[in-house]
Amino acid sequence: MKHTFNQKPDYEKELRNAGVRITRPRRIILDILTSTEDHPDAMKIFHRAIEIDDSISLSTVYRTMNLLEEMGAIHRHAFNGGPSRFEQAHGEHHDHLIDVDTGAVIEFKSDKIEKLQEEIAKSLGYDIIHHRLELYGRKIDRSS
Amino acid sequence: MKHTFNQKPDYEKELRNAGVRITRPRRIILDILTSTEDHPDAMKIFHRAIEIDDSISLSTVYRTMNLLEEMGAIHRHAFNGGPSRFEQAHGEHHDHLIDVDTGAVIEFKSDKIEKLQEEIAKSLGYDIIHHRLELYGRKIDRSS
DNA sequence: GACACAGTTGCAAAGATTCTCAACTGGAAT
DNA sequence: ATTCCAGTTGAGAATCTTTGCAACTGTGTC
Incomplete structure (x- = not known):
């Protein structure tokens, strides 16, 4: 899917x-x-x-x-x-990384994570209809 | 898990x-x-x-x-x-599987997924502050 | 094309959430 | 214990979102 x-x-x-x-x-x-x-x-x-x-x-x-x-x-x-x-949503599904300082939204996708999610759901007796994954992060600052 | x-x-x-x-x-x-x-x-x-x-x-x-x-x-x-x-949130962090039919919320945790998330964030130049993972699913019905 | 019916709409009202701001208070410093 | 001040509060207004309902409209069927 x-x-x-x-x-x-x-x-x-x-x-x-x-x-x-x-x-x-x-x-x-x-x-x-x-x-x-x-x-x-x-x-x-x-x-x-x-x-x-x-x-x-x-x-x-x-x-x-x-x-x-x-x-x-x-x-x-x-x-x-x-x-x-x-x-x-573009044709392809993607997840989001939200910059907590600026509110900027970065899209990404990981087949590994998708696969893991399905395994977990299955082990709990469920089929996934859809999901939401949001990472909230702060830019790594190497200057300070 | x-x-x-x-x-x-x-x-x-x-x-x-x-x-x-x-x-x-x-x-x-x-x-x-x-x-x-x-x-x-x-x-x-x-x-x-x-x-x-x-x-x-x-x-x-x-x-x-x-x-x-x-x-x-x-x-x-x-x-x-x-x-x-x-x-x-209990002491430990966990994610959620929401039953789309009943609204029931099942908690779970996967170190693998957590680890993957950190890798992804890092590769995008970010440190994760927190995150939200919600799976929306429907119970697998073996009777029908 | 006309018909029928369930899905959809616009409107107004209700419900949910945030905001403004003057008054208040926790806790650090004395 | 008293003072001080930034953080917090309550009240109500403002903003955001959903809902109830009568009127309207896609879409399948003839």
Whole structure:
């Protein structure tokens, strides 16, 4: 169970396969997510969305983010109490190393860890649906 | 891999060492956390707290939970949009396997994974301060 | 294309969490 | 024990997120 390419994913297809309707608001929100480089929060996404269709509601933004998160299509980050910020999950699954000083997010992936996780889950009698691994670290400073 | 066991940690000592004041509200909240078996949310903790001292405010509960979480003394779980629920981290660090159907939380620990994480962080130029590993799984059903 | 129905939406209201700030307090220094 | 001050608190406002519900709309079926 792993995806191995790093192209712009076809979210609409994924959504259909998951038995989820492709609605106008969802299409717009997906466009915003796939065409942005930053990590916007719900309000930011909402503002960008109403420029395209001003009938979209903030609730729908939140609902869509939850939906996409459950599907594994996006990741949610919550820094020091602020609102959640989102980023699209690239085709490939990856974990995160968060710089505790700057909030910077570094993505990484380890097949070894993935494999270990599955072994552990199995030994506890479970199949893994998805997982979240976040390392919080501080840059090694060799100068001081 | 091994399971952790319960042991009542000396939180006050840990707090002092971290340069944090031991206040009356904090002592009460810590008592509640160390003497409970369930995973209460902030409101539940608040209600238990005001039975002991009705001047404690909900803000303080939230602030204390954030403080303890940063210190690694408790863990926060957020199930399907509901309020965050907390549990004390036992003396030993452990990770979590969450049953997506029941919300049950199973604790486990793997030295192998811990070690791998450190290697990865180091190779990215970071020291790990703490981390969070959550597996979301479904019970393997052998009857069907 | 029209129909039906379950999934989805927008809105408003409720719920959860953080923030602001003046008042208060733990604990270090005296 | 008293003083002092940065850290902490309570109260309520502000912010963020979810929810209930009636209206609306994709999508499968004819």
